[in-house]
Structures are given as C-alpha cells and as structure tokens.
Amino acid sequence: MYESGAFVADHVESVSTDQVQPNGVDLTVEAVLEQVEPGRITADGKDIGGRNRVETQREEGRDTFVLQPGGYILQYAETISIPEAHVGFLYPRSSLMRNSCMLNSAVWDAGYTGKGEGLLEVHHEIELERGARVAQLVLADADHDGAYDGSYQGERTE
Numbered sequence: 041m042y043e044s045g046a047f048v049a050d051h052v053e054s055v056s057t058d059q060v061q062p063n064g065v066d067l068t069v070e071a072v073l074e075q076v077e078p079g080r081i082t083a084d085g086k087d088i089g090g091r092n093r094v095e096t097q098r099e100e101g102r103d104t105f106v107l108q109p110g111g112y113i114l115q116y117a118e119t120i121s122i123p124e125a126h127v128g129f130l131y132p133r134s135s136l137m138r139n140s141c142m143l144n145s146a147v148w149d150a151g152y153t154g155k156g157e158g159l160l161e162v163h164h165e166i167e168l169e170r171g172a173r174v175a176q177l178v179l180a181d182a183d184h185d186g187a188y189d190g191s192y193q194g195e196r197t198e
Contacts, residue, residue, distance in 0.1 A: 070117035151187025
C-alpha cells in the first residue's frame with residue numbers, strides 16, 4: 041500500500057506545502073550534470089564516469105538550465121530518508137513527459153538517506169528552472185531484510 045503525501049513529507053527535508061501531494065511529495069531540481077567520461081560496472085563494483093555541471097542562465101533573478109536533447113543527471117534538492125518497512129519509488133511529473141522528457145530512477149531502499157539523482161532524458165529542448173518540481177516520491181509498505189548501507193548512503197548531505 042502506498043502512503044499518504046503527508047506521511048512521505050515527514051521523511052523529506054526542506055519541503056514546502058506546495059510540494060505535498062495526495063500520494064507523495066514533489067522533488068525539485070538542484071543541479072543538472074552531463075556525463076563526460078565513461079563509467080564502468082563490474083561484478084566487483086562500479087566507477088561512475090566523470091561529470092560536468094551544466095551552467096544556468098540567469099534571467100529576471102532566476103537560474104534556468106537550457107537543455108538540448110540528450111541524457112543528463114538530475115540532482116534533487118531535498119534530503120530523503122526512506123523509513124523502515126518502506127520502499128521509495130520516484131516518478132516524473134506529467135509536465136516533463138508533456139514536454140518530451142522522461143525521468144528514470146532506481147528503487148530507493150529502506151534506510152537510505154541522501155539527496156538522490158535521476159536520469160533525465162531530453163527529447164526536445166527544454167528550460168528547467170532551479171527549484172522547479174520535476175518528480176514525485178512515493179513510499180510503499182515493504183517487507184525487507186536489513187536496511188540500505190551502500191555507497192550512496194548520505195550522498196550530498198554534507
């Protein structure tokens with residue numbers, strides 16, 4: 041069963057009331073990165089390829105990312121803490137899809153805390169303002185053994 045947006049909001053830091061939805065919480069854009077070097081995933085581990093920050097354009101006091109078609113890493117502004125007995129799923133807001141973009145994410149395990157990332161696929165040029173709501177985090181009840189203690193624990197929280 042999915043939890044209410046109010047429940048999810050209790051596990052997300054720096055959330056405004058506008059971000060709380062009936063069934064989840066909207067996450068916002070903090071930064072956009074472009075991968076510039078190959079990564080590597082082996083049976084023994086992983087190496088994340090080098091990335092560069094995409095610079096923003098500043099107009100009327102707003103920072104805007106102007107993105108051409110391609111793949112980007114989108115970093116969220118909010119700190120997420122997935123509670124015990126739950127699993128997190130992240131879905132794109134429909135406005136992204138209606139603008140020829142897609143956001144992909146992995147499962148967020150119980151015990152994870154951090155500011156996550158997603159893969160933003162851009163199929164037509166788009167402008168994304170820093171702080172724009174682009175994704176919705178939902179939490180579902182889940183049985184599990186143990187809690188997340190992987191290499192992404194605490195990412196970008198310091």
